[in-house]
Amino acid sequence: MRDDDTDPVLARRTALAVLGAGVVAGCSTYGGNSGATSAAPPPAGGGTELGAAGDVPVGGGKVFADKQVVVTQPAAGTFAAFSAICTHQGCTVDSVADGTINCPCHGSKFKIADGSVANGPAAQPLAKKTITVAGGKITLA
CATH class of the missing domain: 1.20.5 (Single alpha-helices involved in coiled-coils or other helix-helix interfaces)
Structure with a gap:
């Protein structure tokens, strides 16, 4: 032995x-945490600047494919951020329209307010990301 x-x-x-x-x-x-935003300055590590808050329409959002994140503004002044990677088969979501974040591969749709599934085949919500919005800029933590 x-x-x-x-x-x-x-x-x-x-x-x-x-x-x-x-x-x-x-x-x-x-995946970070709640995805909630604050008016606080970016984290001590500096974070990654995504773009201007004004580029994210109220009731819509913007996909930052190069950073694999989507930022939404469900109501004026309220921002949320999620992974841009679909939980169904890993495709990158490509648009935000009519209150949903949309995946081009198989038609999954996610709600802009919380990233939950609005239409399958995805069964899991998008992972939440942490951002800050300050000085008109969106920063990914």
Whole structure:
């Protein structure tokens, strides 16, 4: 019988357990938090400037595909941000119209207020992102 250190099955299981823990730890912080905005200055790390708040129409939104984020303004002065990656099969959403964020691949639609599914086939909401809106600029945390 082999030592636990030289048993290839146990070594593989150990490697998978360690790698799996890293993936779970990495996923636990992905997607940010509530997506709520504030008038506070950008985070200490500076954040990533997305663009002008005036570019996001009331009752609509704007997709920043290069940053994989979509910013919406469901009501005047109220902004929300979500991942631009559709939860169905990972396509990038490409438009915001008629109160929904729209995926071109299979027709999934998400509500601009909270990112929840308005029309499938997606079953999960878009992941929320954290932004700040200050000085007329939108910054991704």
